Amino acid sequence: MTERCDLLITNANAATMDPSIPGGYGAIEDVAIAVTGGRIVWIGPRNELPDCAADDVVDGEGCWITPGLVDCHTHLVYGGHRASEFARRLGGESYEEVARAGGGILSTVRATRAASAEDLYRAAEPRLQALLSEGVTTVEIKSGYGLELDTELKQLRTARRLAQHYPVDIVTTCLAAHALPPEYDGRADEYIDLVCEEILPAVAKEQLADAVDMFCESIAFSVDQCQRVINCAKELELPVKAHAEQLSQSGATAMAANAGALSVDHVEYINNMDVAAMAENGTVAVLLPGAFYTLKETRVPPVESLRASGVCMALSTDLNPGSCPIASLRLMMNMGCNLFGLTPAEALAGVTRSAARALGLCCSRGVLRAGLRADMVLWPMDTPDQLAYEFGALKPAKIYFGGRNVTAG
Ligand code: DI6
Ligand code: FE
Numbered sequence: 001m002t003e004r005c006d007l008l009i010t011n012a013n014a015a016t017m018d019p020s021i022p023g024g025y026g027a028i029e030d031v032a033i034a035v036t037g038g039r040i041v042w043i044g045p046r047n048e049l050p051d052c053a054a055d056d057v058v059d060g061e062g063c064w065i066t067p068g069l070v071d072c073h074t075h076l077v078y079g080g081h082r083a084s085e086f087a088r089r090l091g092g093e094s095y096e097e098v099a100r101a102g103g104g105i106l107s108t109v110r111a112t113r114a115a116s117a118e119d120l121y122r123a124a125e126p127r128l129q130a131l132l133s134e135g136v137t138t139v140e141i142k143s144g145y146g147l148e149l150d151t152e153l154k155q156l157r158t159a160r161r162l163a164q165h166y167p168v169d170i171v172t173t174c175l176a177a178h179a180l181p182p183e184y185d186g187r188a189d190e191y192i193d194l195v196c197e198e199i200l201p202a203v204a205k206e207q208l209a210d211a212v213d214m215f216c217e218s219i220a221f222s223v224d225q226c227q228r229v230i231n232c233a234k235e236l237e238l239p240v241k242a243h244a245e246q247l248s249q250s251g252a253t254a255m256a257a258n259a260g261a262l263s264v265d266h267v268e269y270i271n272n273m274d275v276a277a278m279a280e281n282g283t284v285a286v287l288l289p290g291a292f293y294t295l296k297e298t299r300v301p302p303v304e305s306l307r308a309s310g311v312c313m314a315l316s317t318d319l320n321p322g323s324c325p326i327a328s329l330r331l332m333m334n335m336g337c338n339l340f341g342l343t344p345a346e347a348l349a350g351v352t353r354s355a356a357r358a359l360g361l362c363c364s365r366g367v368l369r370a371g372l373r374a375d376m377v378l379w380p381m382d383t384p385d386q387l388a389y390e391f392g393a394l395k396p397a398k399i400y401f402g403g404r405n406v407t408a409g
Pocket of ligand 1: 105320321323
């Protein structure tokens, strides 16, 4: 460790989420954390801290420090909203019925195509700000409301632009295979040709996407069509992930896991074979309790079986205008416990270490460890169990992004 560091935090406890430290939180009580050049250079019990002079010494005032939170599945760049559809669903129409009648995702596609890049940026800002105020320091953002080259590019460029102006890492995903655009009605295979031959190559050329996603469902694309998208992503050397088994069982999860997908997301309807394929391939199960709650689903993901098989479970908002217009990852931690049966420690792992892994960032984010970037949140609480238990009043006392204090206000 260097003798002089930029920042030294003491009088605090850490939920490091480091799996090599025993206990669900990888806790170190009475911790010291030294940061230099934006990275943690030393972390451990304060009484073992080597001699160290710091430019900025921070009294943690008994707070618990966690890694910066990671929201690994959002669709937060979009035009318009779907409040009228919410009212229809409250009146008894299902999500699928609304989608089949030309609403749902296609209604947001119309609004996103019509929006200027500036409109999209301004609309996305408050959603991103809401996540950041909760201590989120890495956010994934998907396209998928363009379903044509120009609008997909517009969405992805907007996502990249947000990262230039906010203290956050933005990971982008091309979800051109999200729904069938109206101009391809009845010609889904031809639309997949467009995705594979035009949209994905252009996105890859401009380096606008860090991964490729697809919606495998009866209201979207078949397993075979998704397999074609995966093959194309592989040719472009882009990692893949999939929305699968949200509304029905199709075999898409096993197919994607066997193709080496980073994550499969939703997974309410997965069976034992899907779980086994995820375990074998190290595919993360991204649980989205906010979509389950919003759509009043009743089928919960098989958490016990995922846990028993050692599948990593991440938790995310799925922030989008249809199935989860809720910009709160903290609320998802609570829902993950109350609705899906996660433990509070699993919920915190789900929005840190496991979420980072779902983005292919497992060795650089989501854990507090020497050598890793100093994305850290100080919480005024007595135990990390409070993060999943409480909602509303418990807010970050301090947020550090790459060692820089970015606490709002
Ligand atoms: N599954 C989802 O949760 C979002 N997309 C998807 O494929 C919902 C998108 C929407 O309803 O606008
Ligand atoms: Fe989604």
